[in-house]
Amino acid sequence: MDSEGHIADLLVQSKATISFESAGTPQAKPIAVVEPSPCTRACPAGVNVKAYVSLIAAGRFQEALEVVRQRNPLPGICGRVCTHPCEVACNLGDIDSPVAICWLKRFVADYELTHPQAKPEPISQTRKEKVAVIGSGPAGLTAANDLVRLGFGVTVFEALSTPGGMLVAGIPAYRLPRNIVAAEIDAIRHLGVEIQTDSPISGDKAIDRLFEEGYRAVFLAIGAHKGRKLGVPGEEDYRGIIDCITFLNEANLGKAKKPGNKVIVIGGGSSAVDSARTALRLGSEAVHIVYRRSRKEMPAHEAEIVEAEREGVQLHYLAAPVRVLGKADRVTAMECQKMKLGKPDESGRRRPVPIEGSEFEVEADTIITAISQGPDLSFLTDDQGVELTRWQTFAADEGTMATSRPGVFAGGDAVTGPSTVIDAIAAGHVAARSIVRFLDGEALVQAEVSGGLVESEIEVDRKERKPAPRATMPMLEVADRISTFEEVDLGFEAAQAVAEAQRCQRCGPCSECYVCVPECDKITTILSTPQGDGEAILRLPGNFELPDQAGASVVVKSGRRKGVNLAVFPVIPQVKEELCRSCGDCVAACEYEAVSLIPKNGDVSVARVDPDICRGCGTCVAVCSTGAMLPGYYTGDWLTQRLASLDLEKRNIVVFACHWNGSHLDDKTLQDMHGKDIHLEIIHTMCSGRINPGFVFEALESGAEGVLITGCSSHDCHYDFGAKRAQQMFQNLERLVHMVGFKPGCVCYKQIPAADSARFMAAVDSFVEGLGKTKPNQRAAELEAVS
Amino acid sequence: MIDTIELNDQIKRTNAYACLECGKCTSVCPVSRYGRDYSPRMLLNRTIRKDFDAIFQDYDLWSCLTCKKCDDVCLAGIQYIELTQLLRSKALEEGFKGKCSHAGALQSLSRIMTSEYLHQNRLDWVTDDLGIATEGEILYFVGCAPYFDVFFSDLEVTTLEAAQSSIRILNRLGIEPVLLADERCCGHDLLWNGDAENFTRLGKHNLEEISKTGAKTILFSCAECLSTFKSLYPQWGLTVKPELKHMSQFLAEKVATGELELQSSDTSITYQDPCRLGRHLGIYDEPRQVLATGSPRDNGAPLREMQQAGKRSLCCGVSAWMNCDRTSKAIQTERLRQAKSTGADVLAVACPKCQIHLTCTMKDQLLKDKYGLTIRDISALTLERMQ
Numbered sequence A: 001m002d003s004e005g006h007i008a009d010l011l012v013q014s015k016a017t018i019s020f021e022s023a024g025t026p027q028a029k030p031i032a033v034v035e036p037s038p039c040t041r042a043c044p045a046g047v048n049v050k051a052y053v054s055l056i057a058a059g060r061f062q063e064a065l066e067v068v069r070q071r072n073p074l075p076g077i078c079g080r081v082c083t084h085p086c087e088v089a090c091n092l093g094d095i096d097s098p099v100a101i102c103w104l105k106r107f108v109a110d111y112e113l114t115h116p117q118a119k120p121e122p123i124s125q126t127r128k129e130k131v132a133v134i135g136s137g138p139a140g141l142t143a144a145n146d147l148v149r150l151g152f153g154v155t156v157f158e159a160l161s162t163p164g165g166m167l168v169a170g171i172p173a174y175r176l177p178r179n180i181v182a183a184e185i186d187a188i189r190h191l192g193v194e195i196q197t198d199s200p201i202s203g204d205k206a207i208d209r210l211f212e213e214g215y216r217a218v219f220l221a222i223g224a225h226k227g228r229k230l231g232v233p234g235e236e237d238y239r240g241i242i243d244c245i246t247f248l249n250e251a252n253l254g255k256a257k258k259p260g261n262k263v264i265v266i267g268g269g270s271s272a273v274d275s276a277r278t279a280l281r282l283g284s285e286a287v288h289i290v291y292r293r294s295r296k297e298m299p300a301h302e303a304e305i306v307e308a309e310r311e312g313v314q315l316h317y318l319a320a321p322v323r324v325l326g327k328a329d330r331v332t333a334m335e336c337q338k339m340k341l342g343k344p345d346e347s348g349r350r351r352p353v354p355i356e357g358s359e360f361e362v363e364a365d366t367i368i369t370a371i372s373q374g375p376d377l378s379f380l381t382d383d384q385g386v387e388l389t390r391w392q393t394f395a396a397d398e399g400t401m402a403t404s405r406p407g408v409f410a411g412g413d414a415v416t417g418p419s420t421v422i423d424a425i426a427a428g429h430v431a432a433r434s435i436v437r438f439l440d441g442e443a444l445v446q447a448e449v450s451g452g453l454v455e456s457e458i459e460v461d462r463k464e465r466k467p468a469p470r471a472t473m474p475m476l477e478v479a480d481r482i483s484t485f486e487e488v489d490l491g492f493e494a495a496q497a498v499a500e501a502q503r504c505q506r507c508g509p510c511s512e513c514y515v516c517v518p519e520c521d522k523i524t525t526i527l528s529t530p531q532g533d534g535e536a537i538l539r540l541p542g543n544f545e546l547p548d549q550a551g552a553s554v555v556v557k558s559g560r561r562k563g564v565n566l567a568v569f570p571v572i573p574q575v576k577e578e579l580c581r582s583c584g585d586c587v588a589a590c591e592y593e594a595v596s597l598i599p600k601n602g603d604v605s606v607a608r609v610d611p612d613i614c615r616g617c618g619t620c621v622a623v624c625s626t627g628a629m630l631p632g633y634y635t636g637d638w639l640t641q642r643l644a645s646l647d648l649e650k651r652n653i654v655v656f657a658c659h660w661n662g663s664h665l666d667d668k669t670l671q672d673m674h675g676k677d678i679h680l681e682i683i684h685t686m687c688s689g690r691i692n693p694g695f696v697f698e699a700l701e702s703g704a705e706g707v708l709i710t711g712c713s714s715h716d717c718h719y720d721f722g723a724k725r726a727q728q729m730f731q732n733l734e735r736l737v738h739m740v741g742f743k744p745g746c747v748c749y750k751q752i753p754a755a756d757s758a759r760f761m762a763a764v765d766s767f768v769e770g771l772g773k774t775k776p777n778q779r780a781a782e783l784e785a786v787s
Numbered sequence B: 001m002i003d004t005i006e007l008n009d010q011i012k013r014t015n016a017y018a019c020l021e022c023g024k025c026t027s028v029c030p031v032s033r034y035g036r037d038y039s040p041r042m043l044l045n046r047t048i049r050k051d052f053d054a055i056f057q058d059y060d061l062w063s064c065l066t067c068k069k070c071d072d073v074c075l076a077g078i079q080y081i082e083l084t085q086l087l088r089s090k091a092l093e094e095g096f097k098g099k100c101s102h103a104g105a106l107q108s109l110s111r112i113m114t115s116e117y118l119h120q121n122r123l124d125w126v127t128d129d130l131g132i133a134t135e136g137e138i139l140y141f142v143g144c145a146p147y148f149d150v151f152f153s154d155l156e157v158t159t160l161e162a163a164q165s166s167i168r169i170l171n172r173l174g175i176e177p178v179l180l181a182d183e184r185c186c187g188h189d190l191l192w193n194g195d196a197e198n199f200t201r202l203g204k205h206n207l208e209e210i211s212k213t214g215a216k217t218i219l220f221s222c223a224e225c226l227s228t229f230k231s232l233y234p235q236w237g238l239t240v241k242p243e244l245k246h247m248s249q250f251l252a253e254k255v256a257t258g259e260l261e262l263q264s265s266d267t268s269i270t271y272q273d274p275c276r277l278g279r280h281l282g283i284y285d286e287p288r289q290v291l292a293t294g295s296p297r298d299n300g301a302p303l304r305e306m307q308q309a310g311k312r313s314l315c316c317g318v319s320a321w322m323n324c325d326r327t328s329k330a331i332q333t334e335r336l337r338q339a340k341s342t343g344a345d346v347l348a349v350a351c352p353k354c355q356i357h358l359t360c361t362m363k364d365q366l367l368k369d370k371y372g373l374t375i376r377d378i379s380a381l382t383l384e385r386m387q
């Protein structure tokens, strides 16, 4: 099923209206962004969240996935296990609940599995330098992926037999199926990254040797796999005590047997919760988690804890191990002590303090320690010149990932201690960028700090927002899951994903998804009716042979709308040289500097539009007084034709709508919403800046009772200056309309947020309502009398 | 289909068939001179050959400025601009039209003004200190200046200054002129666009309104309005009873009778003859008399005439908001060059269109201040010199 047919089906089922025709569906301003949305700013890896959510809302799944991939090579993985700081930042969190961003990402990644795309071509090595990446976890994979894309040769050395780091060694398959990991790593390999498994870096002068082998830079991304000890009496004395990473790794490889019947897991992170759930799945009867702070402080994700509880794991908060008890050589129980929370420590969490005399015992035959891990530094000798921190992690500059040894970089868990996949990905990007600069002989630059919660100026208008519940994730029943490693979360259906993405408020200006950019070289359909054949504004390359007249019919040869008949309106204006007075008004109007005056013979100059710069807003067309600047679309004749369809039996309302904020509802739906006595003629333009008084007067002359102009605010304007121009134009227009005696309010200009159908509709409604209160249109009455 | 028999009769009346093919018209035509391959002679030739398809499809059918230079030199007495008007009306009937500047907004406004139900607010600019009446012997026809000043606010033209100044002068002479609250566009431009139907509607309306006021004299600051009332309305069967005068004529009379005394001034002035006032109506002297009276001439410095002045005067480059283009700019640039090279500080105008068109080119981004001049209406300049 191709994506278009797919969406058409959805339209029927969900009644959701989807515009998949606007090239830049996700609104505004690819040139200068005022402030990205909070979600985008929260992502440590800098994934353009708003862009892909918007694209999903528009049903453009594959493009959404490409947007994710620009900054995250592991979308299917992150769509399952990411801690999603973006959702924490989401403005909707304050209102009802955040958009299910993470699950949406999973949806598009899965969508590609069922709708396979042609594989991208492997990238040929254009740089002679080779880079060694140690460790194939998310940090290493990301850096390798970035570097290969830039043409470097990259070899990844992996100690284990399967690449993926904690993604395969730690995180269990019921949360992250192995085929997903394998597919995403394969894609990276396919691009040209060489991954050598079973190849630990070890022995004397391990790093020196890499340089000797010809690698010009080294990225240490070895993760944190060495479990820390509990440090309590009895720990070394009995069998049945196991470190969680060892346990999980074996379990994940299918090697582990049931660890015991009564299992205690010590710790509160993902690794603790996963160990407990894994033990259950392997057949353990009673599984306890002992954590020294309260539930609120548990680093594991809330959803995981909830699922663990549902599966039968028992949690003990505010308790710490004090002694391991045993009989013969086997553990029998763990003595614990109750804790209370004291002052916050450096991590900001309140420090647990023991309560005297509160000791208690928990029976156990197995204890899994999951209290913290550090990197396994056994390969590193002092003479390698790589300094460590006092926590036995690599000392690396946060903003560049550089270690104390030039050419050696480190990142991910190996630097931070156990953290998250997305932080490791972020570190991989930073390291890759530094490595490139290092190899180019340039000074390293600090990466901009991204991620985290930033105070956002963008607010969601609470009143305007209709409550819509967050989608829930379909899951396997508990009974069906506790004996298997089948994936628990089942993923969204397409309709669910679209509906969820449509909850997004698209805070702030343009999401800069740039889906518009590559299409600019081809034929970009920008406006069209949703069902097949129709009318479209196309952005065409300069050398495209234009059909003779605007509105000429073409058949789309490729892409989503292949085979569809379209009326073509190219957006880039052309200059009719004989008409051009070389007044320079257009030059002044176009802030992209797409227009220049080219000297002809003698004193004469003519305007010329550079099709590579022009974005087709049409503002220059609106300011050109002679008509030399010829629009490819909405020519005078075309407008006259549209206005000829006004129905003098009815009240005619003409709306000139900037197509960035005009409704994405089709004209018929809109028409139906306004009853029988009103004829609504919605005329989309690329930008409100394209409207000039001539348009409006012609509409009034043709019998329109009212003319509404809608555009984005200057802040939102897709073309930066179009809205400004519209505002100026309207000031004059309003005075002229008043002077010539049309009834007050019959011409109105409203600025509304981009891509907000609801507000657009509201604007139309209130305009129509406002008009109804004044006396009927004289011109229409008269025209009727004449005809 | 075009009724060629009828058309033929009409063409005969313009004397077109008498063409000698001497080419004098083309040699004086500013559009031919400063622009492209436009030639009145060729259009005549095509007319004689009855090649109407070619004529109607030609962009240049709408390029004629109707400046009447050709008519003035024609040895065969051909009324070329009449022919143009005729052919344009036919062309419009056949569905052809000129290239309207400003996306046709100004034509739209004129057409909107044909409505019977119009309730204009066109006198908002009349401040309390201006004495006006609704009935009386003298009527001042404002024209579309209130609209122009809003529409061309980017150019910062103040064509209303002519009206304001005229009313002030009249007030000082003890006259409170009648202003029509429901004055309409005179229709001049629509007619030259080929739209005789809407032109007549406007004419009828204006004349009816005027007849209600008891006006015996109508004064105009706009040369186009005046020529419309004087020549076009009668030509289209509309009888105009009151006496019609351009403000410059009125002022000249008052200066002559001594009712109006003007102070001398050091400002050196040059004057742009509007085609309608000059070649169309033969009014060359009065504006000059007013401008020169009491000043510069009396101080020994005559009005600084441009290279082409009076009968030879050069048009302001655009007519009827149509076909404004590269040629228009070339004509305007040339005209500004001529004005500038007189050394005058002020370019006096007697028509708002001249003021708008020449200002547009003067403020052109490329020309910058090369032809920086003050462009002002005769009445405004006169008011300043009143005792």
Ligand SMILES: Cc1cc2nc3c(=O)[nH]c(=O)nc-3n(C[C@H](O)[C@H](O)[C@H](O)COP(=O)(O)OP(=O)(O)OC[C@H]3O[C@@H](n4cnc5c(N)ncnc54)[C@H](O)[C@@H]3O)c2cc1C
Residues within 6 Å of the ligand: A081, A082, A083, A134, A135, A136, A137, A138, A139, A140, A157, A158, A159, A160, A163, A164, A165, A166, A167, A170, A171, A172, A199, A200, A201, A202, A221, A222, A223, A224, A225, A248, A270, A271, A272, A274, A275, A376, A379, A411, A412, A413, A414, A418, A419, A420, A421, A422, A424
């Ligand atoms: C059980 C568990 C569950 C988790 N759940 C989540 C979760 O839900 N969400 C989340 O965001 N994060 C989770 N994490 C954390 C996350 O997996 C890690 O933060 C992340 O994988 C760190 O990536 P990395 O690239 O720095 O290191 P790793 O992923 O640890 O990869 C390091 C790689 O280096 C290899 N290596 C080590 N030494 C050498 C050597 N000398 N030579 C060659 N190779 C070597 C290792 O074998 C390993 O493959 C979880 C962690 C665990 C343990």
Ligand code: SF4
Residues within 6 Å of the ligand: A575, A579, A580, A581, A582, A583, A584, A585, A586, A587, A606, A607, A623, A624, A625, A626, A627, A628, A629
């Ligand atoms: S605004 Fe029009 S006439 Fe002026 S330079 Fe541009 S294209 Fe030419």
Ligand code: SF4
Residues within 6 Å of the ligand: A572, A573, A589, A590, A591, A592, A593, A594, A595, A609, A613, A614, A615, A616, A617, A618, A619, A620, A621
């Ligand atoms: S103003 Fe708009 S349409 Fe005109 S050249 Fe600039 S970008 Fe293109």
Ligand code: SF4
Residues within 6 Å of the ligand: A028, A617, A658, A659, A660, A661, A686, A687, A688, A689, A710, A711, A712, A713, A714, A716, A717, A718, A719, A720, A722, A723, A754
């Ligand atoms: S303001 Fe514009 S440019 Fe802008 S997107 Fe909207 S109306 Fe268009």
Ligand code: SF4
Residues within 6 Å of the ligand: B025, B028, B029, B030, B031, B032, B040, B063, B064, B065, B066, B067, B068, B069, B070, B071, B080, B081
């Ligand atoms: S009227 Fe003027 S512009 Fe028209 S053809 Fe004659 S000379 Fe040329």
